[in-house]
Amino acid sequence: MLRTHTCGELRLSHVGQQVTLCGWVQRVRDKGGLIWIDLRDRYGITQLLIEETSAAPELVQAARGLGREFVVQAAGEVIERVSKNNKIPTGDIEIRLRELTVLNSAKVPPFLIEDETDGGDDLRMKYRYLDLRRNVVRQNLELRHRMAKATRDYMDSMGFLEVETPVLIKSTPEGARDFVVPSRLNPGEFYALPQSPQTFKQILMVAGFDRYFQIVKCFRDEDLRADRQPEFTQIDCEMSFVTQEDILNTFEGLVKYLFKTIKGIEFGNFRRMSYADAMRLYGSDKPDLRFGMQFTELNDVAKGKGFQVFDGAELVVGICAEGCAEFTRKQLDELTEFVKRPQIGAKGLVYVQYKTDGTFKSSVDKFFTQDDLMQWAVKMNAKPGDLMLVLSGEINATRKQLNELRLEMGNRLGLRNKDVYEPLWVLDFPLVEWGEEEQRWFAMHHPFTSPKPEDITLLDSNPGEVRANAYDMVINGVEVGGGSIRIFDRELQAKMFRLLGFTDEQARAQFGFLMEAFEYGAPPHGGIAFGFDRLCSLFGGAESIRDFIAFPKNNSGRDMMIDSPSPIADEQLRELNIKVV
Known part of the structure; x- marks a missing residue:
């Protein structure tokens, strides 16, 4: 040495x-x-x-x-x-x-190799090998290493086998866009990179490997943001002969073990909430429970007073911000502009200041009396000194808008502490959702998710009311994992494909190997996949997953360091039987 x-x-x-x-x-x-x-x-x-x-x-x-x-x-x-x-x-x-x-010797680096650097994102990503020398980035990758090791330790202790599945697979039409790879030996045919090892892990269950896991690279050709990359890593898991409760207990145990091992934090049982309640109370299937401000529906006390914005709405709903009655007009105008941003889409915002002297001042005093507003306050459990914020409109859109406003208020009031963790299971998702544009049903999770046994009879008559045997783990408003009990009966799987618009020929072409496997003794099985990069960034107290990936892509899906993607030579294209333009 x-x-x-x-x-x-x-x-x-x-x-x-x-x-x-x-x-x-x-x-x-x-x-x-x-x-x-x-x-x-x-x-x-x-x-x-x-x-x-x-x-x-x-x-x-x-x-x-x-x-x-x-x-x-x-x-x-x-x-x-x-x-x-x-x-x-x-x-x-x-x-x-x-x-x-x-x-x-070394050239003068283009930015300071310090914890607080003067390099912007693109510059640091172009010279990633220099950025990786900074303590904060190195520590993030050390955390990732410890998380991976702890995951393997726990899974091994629970009898799981780590099995590698193929990276060159068959393209499927459901879900996000595939990355495709042309085959030189099979002209005109293509592999796809896996969005997840879903079908392979189900095949492993048929094969008798009753406890499988893999820390695996996955690929999705979708628009990017802070918590998405075109290639990402999952903790992918599957178990046989289990119920939903077995899955929840096993993988709640994994996350508890990670928190205890990595951060020294111990949890009791995780909270549980149905999808319907999450949407009704928070307007999101991944609610941030570090703070309150549950939704209160006000249709019965807000409609019929001559205020057309409310009278013509499907839903009138609000949140109560404790101690915020003295927000200035400027602050209230900022909140109004916030909800009117195109990405949120509200037409406006109604506010009611519950003054400390017991009176109300609102943006709708013309339409509502003090007694009317007191009814709002009673429903919302507001007290003097609180601020009530109300939106109205179509049910789903309004809930989503109010969710964004709730999170913004949480940020402004400092209620979203990155060192506080509130884990939650969200259960009983809808099995399918209707696509207006395509005029057909889509799987809420994926086509292999089992319906709740008691809801199977609704598949023919009312598919939108069928609940899935599915579950998501949410921590601090971030979905860190999701899974389901799978369909293991060939006839039920064929019925699900038909509901999603597949012809029998399309289903056979795409998933015939899985359907055939089910004819050779498929056990009841289910699983889950955790976003490993997201878990790492959550444990590291960061918004973006990039600094927990050694060589990430930017928001355009480019690797700035190696300048990829890039054109390839005409000769390579000809070898792949791809026409050179």
């Missing part, structure tokens, strides 16, 4: 020892008679000292020739620091240098 120790391990107990370190020059401070060099590697920073009066001239000259990010080997004696630095673990010692070797 070129080094005896790392830059993060030396302590007072090493004083007097001769050591050799290797790393990158963080900074050089030349004070005339004394030169200090901060040397960094993945493990930390150690301060090097050169005393000009006693050091060899060539050593001093070498030190003064150093630049940021030079790679060096440094040898010397560990001594106790006179001026200690309690901000770093090695802050009690320094190395009195006797030898310094430049292993490689």
